[in-house]
Amino acid sequence: MFPFSFEWVWDAGHMVFHGGLWYALGIIGLGMTYCIGKAVLDTLEGKGGHHD
Amino acid sequence: MDSELIPRGVKRCPLGQFSLWIGIVGVVLLWGVYAMFLCWFKGLNQTNMNDSYGFALWIWADLAVIALGGGAFFTGFLRYIVGKDELKNIINYAVLIGFICYSSALLILAIDVGQPLRAWHIFWHANVHSMLTEVAFCLSCYFGVLTIEYIPLVLENRQIDKVPFFHNLGHNMHEIMAVFAATGAFLSFFHQGSLGGVAGVLFGRPFGYREGVLVWPWTFFLFTWSAAACGPCFTILITKITEVITGKKLVKDNVIDLLAKISGWMLATYIIAKIIDTWYWAVVTAPSMGFTLMEFYSNNPFYGIWILFLEIVLGGIVPAGILITQKGRSSSFALWTAVILAVIGVSVNRWVMVLQVMAVPVLPFETWPMYLPSWQEVATTILPVAYGIILIMLSHRYLPIFPQEQELNP
Amino acid sequence: MKEEHKHKKTRRYGMVIDLDKCTGCGACMVACMAENNVPFREDETDKLLSLTWLRIYRLTNGKPFPETDICYLPRPCMHCEGHHGHSPCVSVCPATVTDYDWETGIVSQIYTRCFGCRYCMAACPYHARYFNWWDPVWPEGMKQYLNPNVSVRMRGVVEKCSFCFPRYQVASEKAHAEGRRELEEEEYQTACTQACPAGAITFGDLNNPKHAVYKLKKSPNAFRLLEKLGTNPKVYYISSREWVRRAGDNYLEHEFKEQKV
Numbered sequence: 117m118f119p120f121s122f123e124w125v126w127d128a129g130h131m132v133f134h135g136g137l138w139y140a141l142g143i144i145g146l147g148m149t150y151c152i153g154k155a156v157l158d159t160l161e162g163k164g165g166h167h168d
Numbered sequence: 169m170d171s172e173l174i175p176r177g178v179k180r181c182p183l184g185q186f187s188l189w190i191g192i193v194g195v196v197l198l199w200g201v202y203a204m205f206l207c208w209f210k211g212l213n214q215t216n217m218n219d220s221y222g223f224a225l226w227i228w229a230d231l232a233v234i235a236l237g238g239g240a241f242f243t244g245f246l247r248y249i250v251g252k253d254e255l256k257n258i259i260n261y262a263v264l265i266g267f268i269c270y271s272s273a274l275l276i277l278a279i280d281v282g283q284p285l286r287a288w289h290i291f292w293h294a295n296v297h298s299m300l301t302e303v304a305f306c307l308s309c310y311f312g313v314l315t316i317e318y319i320p321l322v323l324e325n326r327q328i329d330k331v332p333f334f335h336n337l338g339h340n341m342h343e344i345m346a347v348f349a350a351t352g353a354f355l356s357f358f359h360q361g362s363l364g365g366v367a368g369v370l371f372g373r374p375f376g377y378r379e380g381v382l383v384w385p386w387t388f389f390l391f392t393w394s395a396a397a398c399g400p401c402f403t404i405l406i407t408k409i410t411e412v413i414t415g416k417k418l419v420k421d422n423v424i425d426l427l428a429k430i431s432g433w434m435l436a437t438y439i440i441a442k443i444i445d446t447w448y449w450a451v452v453t454a455p456s457m458g459f460t461l462m463e464f465y466s467n468n469p470f471y472g473i474w475i476l477f478l479e480i481v482l483g484g485i486v487p488a489g490i491l492i493t494q495k496g497r498s499s500s501f502a503l504w505t506a507v508i509l510a511v512i513g514v515s516v517n518r519w520v521m522v523l524q525v526m527a528v529p530v531l532p533f534e535t536w537p538m539y540l541p542s543w544q545e546v547a548t549t550i551l552p553v554a555y556g557i558i559l560i561m562l563s564h565r566y567l568p569i570f571p572q573e574q575e576l577n578p
Numbered sequence: 579m580k581e582e583h584k585h586k587k588t589r590r591y592g593m594v595i596d597l598d599k600c601t602g603c604g605a606c607m608v609a610c611m612a613e614n615n616v617p618f619r620e621d622e623t624d625k626l627l628s629l630t631w632l633r634i635y636r637l638t639n640g641k642p643f644p645e646t647d648i649c650y651l652p653r654p655c656m657h658c659e660g661h662h663g664h665s666p667c668v669s670v671c672p673a674t675v676t677d678y679d680w681e682t683g684i685v686s687q688i689y690t691r692c693f694g695c696r697y698c699m700a701a702c703p704y705h706a707r708y709f710n711w712w713d714p715v716w717p718e719g720m721k722q723y724l725n726p727n728v729s730v731r732m733r734g735v736v737e738k739c740s741f742c743f744p745r746y747q748v749a750s751e752k753a754h755a756e757g758r759r760e761l762e763e764e765e766y767q768t769a770c771t772q773a774c775p776a777g778a779i780t781f782g783d784l785n786n787p788k789h790a791v792y793k794l795k796k797s798p799n800a801f802r803l804l805e806k807l808g809t810n811p812k813v814y815y816i817s818s819r820e821w822v823r824r825a826g827d828n829y830l831e832h833e834f835k836e837q838k839v
Binding site (some may be wrong): 219223289299 | 596623624626627628635637640666669670672673674675679691692693694695696697699700701702703705706707708709710711712713732733734735736803805806807808824825826827828830833
């Protein structure tokens with residue numbers, strides 16, 4: 117999974133596979149960071165405080 | 169008693185009745201949990217698997233629920249990427265069903281491996297050439313995506329939504345849901361395909377082996393295609409069953425019709441590709457390995473040619489024929505028949521690509537080994553069904569799953 | 579796999595088994611189990627649950643008396659080379675547990691890394707891979723007799739014939755200590771080869787003209803199991819009987835006849 121595992125080799129297979137994986141993980145991670153970060157800022161600004 | 173948790177403007181059964189049903193399904197769930205712990209503590213000797221059936225009921229269940237859960241990624245793809253806006257009325261349920269299917273698949277895998285505590289080796293020591301590695305990574309990532317898609321729905325619960333942070337978080341996640349849906353579609357394309365590749369790459373198993381393009385056997389594409397075709401059928405089926413149980417119409421006919429139509433065309437094109445694949449395998453691939461088609465379907469008590477007929481004709485051509493016609497989709501009976509047959513068709517496909525691959529003798533001096541699952545295997549396979557029913561019951565009661573429910577049931 | 583091109587002059591250890599000599603006595607199976615600490619249970623009736631790294635199959639020509647004929651076929655792991663080390667099991671293992679060693683041609687298995695997904699078992703057409711359905715339980719006192727060079731496996735992992743690889747390690751260490759790079763043929767032999775009273779099993783480097791297997795594998799009566807699948811196994815069989823050679827692979831109606839013409 118990481119380049120320091122001893123079976124790791126810098127070949128096309130590893131680059132394509134892990135490239136795709138980390139790309140997807142990156143989008144998911146960045147997306148959630150954005151959502152949570154913005155939610156914190158919005159809350160601090162006092163948004164979303166409606167009650168029924 | 170729990171009326172404050174129930175969405176506004178909808179009617180739900182009394183809490184007592186609800187609890188009773190949760191309790192009944194809960195007993196089945198506990199039976200499965202007991203069998204699960206037996207497998208974990210005593211080992212896989214609790215199953216009827218053996219050295220001929222290294223893959224059996226569980227792997228079939230995994231492949232089947234992932235195919236059926238494919239409704240989530242494909243409906244998401246149609247809603248967010250293609251822009252079929254009407255599908256917003258069923259996407260929540262598709263996501264919930266997908267979430268249940270994928271969490272079930274992960275649970276079954278956790279029971280299925282011989283050393284569950286070492287399951288992380290598949291990530292840490294990943295062999296990028298193995299289809300199973302790809303499945304493990306994409307499955308886990310996509311389960312993350314499904315969780316992200318399900319969370320905003322949970323946050324819409326009346327009481328949770330009152331908390332400003334949760335309200336804002338849900339709102340923000342809705343805003344960029346298209347990004348998550350696109351990532352989900354990307355991941356799904358690969359892991360659905362890789363599940364097809366699991367049997368397709370086995371060049372030592374002539375029943376499963378297929379040629380292909382680059383590193384992908386044809387089964388790679390066929391599995392993705394069939395999941396996209398039959399997943400939505402399962403979503404429609406479960407929606408219909410929910411409507412029968414709740415006694416309410418929950419989704420408008422035009423939404424179901426649109427999803428059924430797209431599903432029908434996907435199924436029609438898939439089954440043409442599947443027939444071509446089967447024909448090529450029967451006349452070229454298998455004979456090159458010394459096998460005739462009928463050798464795969466004779467001299468054993470179970471696997472007859474009927475199974476190929478059931479998969480392709482009854483589970484493929486018939487439902488596709490119904491779903492691509494307006495007349496078929498508008499008849500309630502025909503629609504029910506079509507979605508049930510499509511679900512059976514894809515499940516039979518997954519069954520043969522796991523169990524029959526194991527059963528067909530390859531060494532000329534061997535015979536067909538037969539297999540019947542143990543009660544522990546059956547219980548742990550029913551466990552996710554019970555868990556799914558409970559999660560659907562809870563979600564339906566406390567979350568606004570169906571946006572059109574209020575309008576359809578004034 | 580990555581080291582493929584580094585070793586131009588590779589060793590390819592393999593076996594040639596003369597089926598005309600094999601009497602089916604089972605000494606090879608016993609030797610294999612003792613050498614490799616293969617566990618067993620009190621009731622071994624169900625052979626689909628038994629661990630038999632080396633298994634003897636009983637083949638018959640299916641003809642009635644007096645033409646009836648039988649043949650015993652010992653089946654170790656074939657240590658398939660496939661195309662360029664792409665053996666059926668190595669390529670599918672998700673956790674890089676099993677590997678094709680380019681120095682010896684031996685397909686290895688790291689028991690402590692295997693997490694028991696059994697994909698390799700599904701991939702192997704020879705049923706040479708076995709799953710530990712139970713933890714090993716040794717009869718009283720038998721632990722004293724376990725081979726200290728071979729690790730004992732736990733429940734939930736896959737194991738298979740290693741061509742007695744620990745013997746190769748011992749022989750290599752000895753050779754290194756003596757300043758030699760090459761092993762003599764008799765320095766590294768598998769337990770089954772040495773145990774066979776009929777001398778049916780010959781083991782050695784298939785690439786080395788000095789080794790007996792080098793010549794034996796070229797016999798016109800030599801064949802390998804399921805060659806058509808492209809597994810490229812390193813275990814050869816010899817039989818003067820045509821029906822036995824035919825039983826080594828799957829043939830369409832017309833194929834085998836054509837081959838014989």
